[in-house]
Amino acid sequence: MVSRMSMSVFALALAAGAATAQADVVASLSYQTLTGSFTSTGATTGTFTANATTAGQSSAGNSTGNVTREPAGGNAAFFPGFSGVAPAAFSLSLSVTGITGTGASASGLFTATDVLGNTIAGSITGTWIFSNQPGIQLAFFDGLLSNVNYTAVNGNLFTGNSGAANMAGIGSNLPGGLQITFLQSVPPSIFSVDIPVVSTVVQAQITPTPGALALVGLGGLAAARRRR
Numbered sequence: 001m002v003s004r005m006s007m008s009v010f011a012l013a014l015a016a017g018a019a020t021a022q023a024d025v026v027a028s029l030s031y032q033t034l035t036g037s038f039t040s041t042g043a044t045t046g047t048f049t050a051n052a053t054t055a056g057q058s059s060a061g062n063s064t065g066n067v068t069r070e071p072a073g074g075n076a077a078f079f080p081g082f083s084g085v086a087p088a089a090f091s092l093s094l095s096v097t098g099i100t101g102t103g104a105s106a107s108g109l110f111t112a113t114d115v116l117g118n119t120i121a122g123s124i125t126g127t128w129i130f131s132n133q134p135g136i137q138l139a140f141f142d143g144l145l146s147n148v149n150y151t152a153v154n155g156n157l158f159t160g161n162s163g164a165a166n167m168a169g170i171g172s173n174l175p176g177g178l179q180i181t182f183l184q185s186v187p188p189s190i191f192s193v194d195i196p197v198v199s200t201v202v203q204a205q206i207t208p209t210p211g212a213l214a215l216v217g218l219g220g221l222a223a224a225r226r227r228r
Helices: 004-016 019-022 210-216 220-227
Strands: 027-040 046-051 065-070 073-080 090-095 102-111 119-133 138-153 155-157 164-166 173-183 195-206
Touching: 065 164, 065 220, 090 119, 119 173, 138 195, 155 173
Parallel strands: none
Antiparallel strands: 027 046, 027 065, 027 195, 046 090, 065 073, 090 102, 102 119, 119 138, 138 173, 155 164, 173 195
């Protein structure tokens, strides 16, 4: 069984590359212990989803989350299991294509919802990278965001269990970067069969212009693979 600590340590390592460009980020999202799943739709295709899990659901664990407006625009924290914060939620769906033993391509959508019904949503495109290690398999998605928008149903404060992120003036149709990681301890190769439940980490950063992505560092692994 893969420990949650192992996943958390790896997620922190992935986030380290973005720290040098925090001034170019207008908002960041981090959701831990999401319930991820993969459903095969063909020999090299399938659908990957990741959703926040509320307390008491049978899943990979109780999800937590943080949404921060950069710089110093406040933070919305969602406690384990999103307890008592309906309709707060997080959902992500990717259409996966070109699956091989080492990776795949994918595109889709994500939506983060706060306790008031306000949402942050956008489109995703990117690449899955698979790493097989003795006794464990790592799946890492490195992607780009587009058309990211904040929809204010009840004001500009994206609100959690504790605190809020002020989204006033954030802009519209923004780009950014998004990463997904999960560890799987059961063979066979990742995405060769259905995965009903896998604990998943999603981290995203929203930037003001596409040019800032190179500084943020998200999307770097996919770019490096394309240059090889």
